[in-house]
Amino acid sequence: MAHLLPAAAFVGFSLKITHRQDLMTFGGLPGGAGFIAFCSLVAIFLLAANRSITRLFEGYPFKNRRCLTWVQRRRFLQLQRRLVVLDNQWPLDPKLEIERSALMVRLAERFPDEEHWILPTSFGNAIRAFEVYSRKMYEFQIIEGWTRLLTVVPKEFRELLDAAKADTDLWVNVWFLSLVGFVDGLFSRFTVHRPSEGTNHWLLGQLGIMTFGPELEMWLSCAIAMTSAFCAAWLATRAAVEWGSLVKASVDVYLPSLYRVLSFQEASDAKSVKDQWMRFSAAIKDRRPDQMPERMWGGTRSSDVEATQPQKSQAEVSVGVNPGQTK
Secondary structure, X not given: OOOHHHHHHHHHXXXXXXXXXXXXXXXHOHHHHHHHHHHHHHHHHHHHOHHHHHHHHHOHHHOOOHHHHHHHHHHHHHHHHHHHHHHOOOOOOHHHXXXXXXXXXXXXXXXXOOHHHOOOOHHHHHHHHHHOHHHHHHOOOHHHHHHHHHOOOOHHHHHHHHHHHHHHHXXXXXXXXXXXXXXXXXXXXXXXXXXXXXXXXXXXXXXXXXXXXXXXXXXXXXXXXXXXXXXXXXXXXXXXXXXXXXXXXXXXXXXXXXXXXXXXXXOOOXXXXXXXXHHHHHHHHHOOHHHOOOEOOOOOOHHHHHHHOXXXXXXXXXXXXXXXXXX
């Protein structure tokens, strides 16, 4: 549905409003079969090109062009500077404490942790913010390690992740097709025959405007498409933040399970665990066996042994009786 609904809306708008086509007889097929087939083709294209479209709107093709990232970098640095000012005024009154908390949440949800990770769009930085989370917290590279982590994520939680991703895809597709509709509306000025006199039109008739010129119709369709693109971009960014919250939760909750499944050697402190994850990320990213942490092939972890041993009751502990000993 994240691909079919935007496709149907785009095709219907383009044919009916921009090109004045009858949806029921489009393509010379009766009963709207041509319209349905065209919608299906557009939906299949959106599904196949999902990753490319998403990365385009994230700004990946332009991430090294500082002239295109200066707006986002400026916002990021302004938030950081304001946060430093508030930290230097500690202790804060309640109003400033609320402002500081809001600043920290916005930086965590909408921007990566360092300036050189900044992307040209707000949507891209919202995604980059949860991509760097696992590295910042655990030295685990989520892009390379995500498929490994999914092996220990329960089915119910994976369904929540898929639903959040589908919500983001929906608004990304609306965003993309709205821009295509805007370009289509501009080019239709030169490719679609429009009478010079006023014309009755279904959409304007519903709005109470019965007569208008061809230029008004073109600009109306372009304005609708561009407004839709701006709204979809805003909603896609919000959806990405919600999706990111679930991704971060999956890292916090299920990364220890992945550690056990991979049979890494037990670590006594957080620094050792981070070192293991850092080496593991480098190993799978660059295909370097020398970086892969030591794994217990066929061995038994002491924690697993303790988990399988029966627990002593309070009475047995007090009298020194073993769990399996009978009186």
